[in-house]
Amino acid sequence: MFETLPGATMRTQVTVPLRLLDGYSTTARLFSFNGLVDGREHVAFGLGDWSGALRRSADGGAAPLVRLHSECLTGDIFGSQRCDCGPQLREAIERITDKGGFLLYLRQEGRGIGLYSKLDAYALQDTGLDTYEANIALGHAEDERDYSAAAQMLDALGVSRIALLTNNPDKADQLDQLGVTVASVVPTGVFLSPANAGYLAAKANRAAAR
Numbered sequence: 430m431f432e433t434l435p436g437a438t439m440r441t442q443v444t445v446p447l448r449l450l451d452g453y454s455t456t457a458r459l460f461s462f463n464g465l466v467d468g469r470e471h472v473a474f475g476l477g478d479w480s481g482a483l484r485r486s487a488d489g490g491a492a493p494l495v496r497l498h499s500e501c502l503t504g505d506i507f508g509s510q511r512c513d514c515g516p517q518l519r520e521a522i523e524r525i526t527d528k529g530g531f532l533l534y535l536r537q538e539g540r541g542i543g544l545y546s547k548l549d550a551y552a553l554q555d556t557g558l559d560t561y562e563a564n565i566a567l568g569h570a571e572d573e574r575d576y577s578a579a580a581q582m583l584d585a586l587g588v589s590r591i592a593l594l595t596n597n598p599d600k601a602d603q604l605d606q607l608g609v610t611v612a613s614v615v616p617t618g619v620f621l622s623p624a625n626a627g628y629l630a631a632k633a634n635r636a637a638a639r
C-alpha cells in the first residue's frame with residue numbers, strides 16, 4: 430500500500446485527558462513516531478473509540494474518521510480570526526471523539542512555509558494580495574505541504590482506509606496517490622468571520638478551479 434514510502438514505526442503512546450478552552454473535555458491517546466520522512470514531530474491523537482473504529486473498519490464496517498490538521502499557531506492557539514483553523518480544530522476534536530478516529534496534527538505551519546514566512550505573507554495580504562499570491566511573491570509555492578509523513582503515520586497506526594474530514598480536495602488526492610484509501614470525504618464546517626472572508630473565498634476559488 431505504501432510501496433513508495435519507507436515504513437515508520439510507533440515511538441511512544443500515552444493517554445492525555447484534554448479540556449479545551451471552552452470547557453469541552455475528552456481523552457486522547459497520543460502517538461509519536463520514528464522514521465517519518467521529513468523528520469518533523471507530527472503527532473497522532475486517537476480520539477473516542479478509535480480502537481473500535483479500527484476493528485470495525487477491518488471487519489468491513491465504516492472507515493475511521495480522520496482529520497489531517499496542519500499546524501496554525503495563530504489560529505489553533507491564539508484564536509486568530511484571519512483563518513478558520515481554530516474552529517476547525519475544535520470541531521474536529523469533538524466530531525472525531527463522537528465517531529472514533531484520529532486527528533493527525535501535522536507540523537506544517539503556513540501551508541508548509543513556516544510561521545515567520547506566514548506572517549510575511551499576511552503583511553503582503555494587507556497590501557492586497559490573496560493568500561496564494563502572497564506565498565508566490567515570497568518565492569514559495571502556493572501550498573508546500575506534503576502528506577507523505579501522514580501516510581506513514583496512518584500505516585504505522587494500522588489505518589488503511591479513512592473517512593477524511595476536510596474541505597481541501599488536494600489532501601484526498603495526495604493521500605490517494607500515497608496509497609491511503611479515502612473511503613469518503615466528510616466536509617468540515619465553514620467558520621466565516623469578517624477577518625477571514627477573503628481567505629476563505631480564495632480557498633474556495635482555488636478548489637473550484639482545480
Ligand SMILES: Nc1nc2c(ncn2[C@@H]2O[C@H](COP(=O)(O)OP(=O)(O)OP(=O)(O)O)[C@@H](O)[C@H]2O)c(=O)[nH]1
Binds near residue numbers: 498513539560564595
Ligand atoms: N502561507 C499561508 N498559510 C496560511 C494562511 N492562512 C492559513 N495558513 C496555513 O494553512 C494551514 C491550514 O490550511 P487551510 O487552508 O486552513 O485548511 P486545509 O488544511 O488546507 O484544508 P481543510 O482540511 O479543509 O482545513 C495552516 O498551516 C495555516 O498556518 C495564509 O494566509 N498564508
Ligand SMILES: [Zn+2]
Binds near residue numbers: 503504505515
Ligand atoms: Zn490558520
